[in-house]
Amino acid sequence: xxxxxxxxxxxxxxxxxxxxxxxxxxxxxxxxxxxxxxxxxxxxxxxxxxxxxxxxxxxxxxxxxxxxxxxxxxxxxxxxxxxxxxxxxxxxxxxxxxxxxxxxxxxxxxxxxxxxxxxxxxxxxxxxxxxxxxxxxxxxxxxxxxxxxxxxxxxxxxxxxxxxxxxxxxxxxxxxxxxxxxxxxxxxxxxxxxxxxxxxxxxxxxxxxxxxxxxxxxxxxxxxxxxxxxxxxxxxxxxxxxxxxxxxxxxxxxxxxxxxxxxxxxxxxxxxxxxxxxxxxxxxxxxxxxxxxxxxxxxxxxxxxxxxxxxxxxxxxxxxxxxxxxxxxxxxxxxxxxxxxxxxxxxxxxxxxxxxxxxxxxxxxxxxxxxxxxxxxxxxxxxxxxxxxxxxxxxxxxxxxxxxxxxxxxxxxxxxxxxxxxxxxxxxxxxxxxxxxxxxxxxxxxxxxxxxxxxxxxxxxxxxxxxxxxxxxxxxxxxxxxxxxxxxxxxxxx
Amino acid sequence: xxxxxxxxxxxxxxxxxxxxxxxxxxxxxxxxxxxxxxxxxxxxxxxxxxxxxxxxxxxxxxxxxxxxxxxxxxxxxxxxxxxxxxxxxxxxxxx
Numbered sequence: 001x002x003x004x005x006x007x008x009x010x011x012x013x014x015x016x017x018x019x020x021x022x023x024x025x026x027x028x029x030x031x032x033x034x035x036x037x038x039x040x041x042x043x044x045x046x047x048x049x050x051x052x053x054x055x056x057x058x059x060x061x062x063x064x065x066x067x068x069x070x071x072x073x074x075x076x077x078x079x080x081x082x083x084x085x086x087x088x089x090x091x092x093x094x095x096x097x098x099x100x101x102x103x104x105x106x107x108x109x110x111x112x113x114x115x116x117x118x119x120x121x122x123x124x125x126x127x128x129x130x131x132x133x134x135x136x137x138x139x140x141x142x143x144x145x146x147x148x149x150x151x152x153x154x155x156x157x158x159x160x161x162x163x164x165x166x167x168x169x170x171x172x173x174x175x176x177x178x179x180x181x182x183x184x185x186x187x188x189x190x191x192x193x194x195x196x197x198x199x200x201x202x203x204x205x206x207x208x209x210x211x212x213x214x215x216x217x218x219x220x221x222x223x224x225x226x227x228x229x230x231x232x233x234x235x236x237x238x239x240x241x242x243x244x245x246x247x248x249x250x251x252x253x254x255x256x257x258x259x260x261x262x263x264x265x266x267x268x269x270x271x272x273x274x275x276x277x278x279x280x281x282x283x284x285x286x287x288x289x290x291x292x293x294x295x296x297x298x299x300x301x302x303x304x305x306x307x308x309x310x311x312x313x314x315x316x317x318x319x320x321x322x323x324x325x326x327x328x329x330x331x332x333x334x335x336x337x338x339x340x341x342x343x344x345x346x347x348x349x350x351x352x353x354x355x356x357x358x359x360x361x362x363x364x365x366x367x368x369x370x371x372x373x374x375x376x377x378x379x380x381x382x383x384x385x386x387x388x389x390x391x392x393x394x395x396x397x398x399x400x401x402x403x404x405x406x407x408x409x410x411x412x413x414x415x416x417x418x419x420x421x422x423x424x425x426x427x428x429x430x431x432x433x434x435x436x437x438x439x440x441x442x443x444x445x446x447x448x449x450x451x452x453x454x455x456x457x458x459x460x461x462x463x464x465x466x467x468x469x470x471x472x473x474x475x476x477x478x479x480x481x482x483x484x485x486x487x488x489x490x491x492x493x494x
Numbered sequence: 495x496x497x498x499x500x501x502x503x504x505x506x507x508x509x510x511x512x513x514x515x516x517x518x519x520x521x522x523x524x525x526x527x528x529x530x531x532x533x534x535x536x537x538x539x540x541x542x543x544x545x546x547x548x549x550x551x552x553x554x555x556x557x558x559x560x561x562x563x564x565x566x567x568x569x570x571x572x573x574x575x576x577x578x579x580x581x582x583x584x585x586x587x588x589x
Contacts, residue, residue: 101569199549243552311532331582333573342587347512359511366509382545384538389546421524422531438549
């Protein structure tokens with residue numbers, strides 16, 4: 001088997017057994033990036049030379065028996081995580097030459113555990129988008145194709161570069177961030193596993209902020225176990241993030257494959273929404289049967305405020321975005337466009353530096369926070385957000401985990417759904433509610449649809465119960481036996 | 495609630511985002527589309543509901559009042575678009 005087809009778990013075992021070296025493993029991935037990235041555009045910045053050097057150190061550590069959990073494992077890092085000395089752009093022109101002098105906590109944790117970073121993955125500008133088409137560095141192509149159709153499909157967003165890289169074998173795993181679905185929806189579109197942890201589980205320090213009450217980092221990989229291994233490293237308390245939660249990090253890998261006997265799985269009626277494709281509804285039904293066969297009890301539940309999740313999100317997230325992005329003023333860092341006055345400089349800088357979707361969200365947020373409209377929009381949305389969370393809290397008194405589709409459709413083509421912002425926002429209809437409530441959630445690939453594209457199911461768990469997601473996710477993964485691979489992938493690439 | 499061109503201009507000003515007159519019609523249409531869509535929240539009865547301002551899992555905490563970082567002026571200024579010596583520069587704001 002090609003080195004770019006291995007799981008993280010198998011590669012770590014192979015490195016320890018000296019079946020191949022870290023240099024060989026990393027080189028297989030940097031070669032694949034050189035061959036395929038010009039087409040997929042999954043990486044904004046590649047760090048192949050540094051990665052090969054790190055791999056040499058990894059081989060030394062392996063030789064001395066000092067290997068850590070991720071020693072020698074090539075990972076992609078979403079270009080929203082600050083990486084010391086490596087350009088970090090947030091896929092925006094305003095940060096196109098930004099080189100952070102410090103490391104984010106999540107990436108520092110991965111480096112501590114031996115991971116090798118092969119590059120910074122593409123994303124929607126400032127993580128605002130659901131198709132990875134708003135990047136200032138160009139769109140990412142999904143490595144999957146519809147049967148008999150060469151049309152370029154979107155990888156989902158905003159962590160589209162991470163999802164495409166992992167699916168195509170240009171990284172063994174990648175970090176993502178999820179604000180309203182930005183890990184789970186691209187994972188579903190690219191046929192990989194993506195886990196958004198509980199809000200507060202992974203530190204936000206050094207992650208470029210979009211909507212701070214929602215942003216959460218998480219792993220994206222080709223198996224549930226690999227997500228557990230990555231999360232083990234990424235999670236943990238951090239004094240430098242005031243919303244980081246100080247609770248123990250359990251042994252996530254131990255939850256993978258755990259018995260589900262007696263587990264209560266809720267099926268929320270409201271997710272049978274208008275626009276849900278028949279093939280995804282069928283995949284959902286199969287998922288229910290698989291969990292039943294694994295010993296779960298299936299319980300119908302109701303989350304009555306589900307349909308208000310998106311509208312609430314598109315008030316709260318832009319409001320926070322307008323505050324967070326106020327820092328890009330052309331003064332302290334980032335690009336500056338001169339103007340005759342200070343205000344003219346600000347306006348010219350922000351017009352040139354931000355793309356249309358970011359400008360639109362900043363303006364929406366500015367409006368809903370402005371005098372006279374705050375109560376009608378922002379305060380109202382915060383109250384509805386309370387009701388959305390209450391729906392989950394009440395459901396979790398009856399069930400242990402919820403099973404839903406991840407997205408209403410499989411991946412769509414570049415150029416589709418771009419005329420109307422609201423149509424694009426509807427891709428996140430099933431992922432946004434868990435984000436609003438701060439609950440952990442995971443997408444697992446469970447099969448291919450009629451056109452040959454991967455379909456994902458979402459598990460939503462209680463706060464800080466990522467273990468149940470991993471246990472139920474691994475049951476879905478085993479039952480589905482999802483071994484399909486995209487058309488465009490590293491294997492065979494030279 | 496529907497935004498007129500003057501309001502769109504005012505929002506852009508508040509957000510310090512330059513816009514051209516030619517941008518206005520499209521921007522007005524898009525913002526109104528989004529605002530019209532979020533109007534659905536008016537159906538929800540929020541009487542007596544406390545606004546959610548966090549997930550409630552992290553309590554605010556204090557730390558010791560000590561210096562934990564510093565002496566990194568060059569690193570701080572390394573990304574300044576137009577630093578002069580140890581200073582940031584700004585356009586002249588006083589006549």
